[in-house]
Amino acid sequence: MALSELTKKQVDRILTKYCSERLPVYLHDQVRLGFKFRGNSVTLYEKRPGFGKPEIWVEIVVAQFRFNPGTKKWVLYYPDRNSKWHEYEMIEPSRNFETLLKEVHEDPTCIFWG
Numbered sequence: 001m002a003l004s005e006l007t008k009k010q011v012d013r014i015l016t017k018y019c020s021e022r023l024p025v026y027l028h029d030q031v032r033l034g035f036k037f038r039g040n041s042v043t044l045y046e047k048r049p050g051f052g053k054p055e056i057w058v059e060i061v062v063a064q065f066r067f068n069p070g071t072k073k074w075v076l077y078y079p080d081r082n083s084k085w086h087e088y089e090m091i092e093p094s095r096n097f098e099t100l101l102k103e104v105h106e107d108p109t110c111i112f113w114g
Contacts, residue, residue: 002039003067011042011065011097018101019044032057040067044104063088063104063112065097076100078111 003011019033032047044063050056064077064085073093077085088111091103107113 003037003042007067008037011037014098014101015042015044018105022105033062034059040069041065065100068093074100076103 002008015035019035022033023031030048033044034047035042035044042065043061044065045059045061047057047059050058061079061083064079066075066077067073068075071093073095074097075093076088076091078088079085088103090109091100094100104112
């Protein structure tokens, strides 16, 4: 079951604002942030020019937010070096999407932004 249209619109609005404000404009030719929806999950990623092929932008996953319809809570995941997802256990699942986004932004464990 996919996210409801209302939830999807709310998350889209929050992440669009976040992605546009996270990086200064002068860096937009070097790095960009974006996100994509798939079913009940939303994946946050950054894009950078490829090494040796700067005309080809490479997508690097940063975090994934998964909505559990049973509990009506969002769960935060982080990727390992092989882009395999693992539940981030430093914060509890939350009904508030922005609570988890704040954790990614602050990145107290340096697991999302390095």
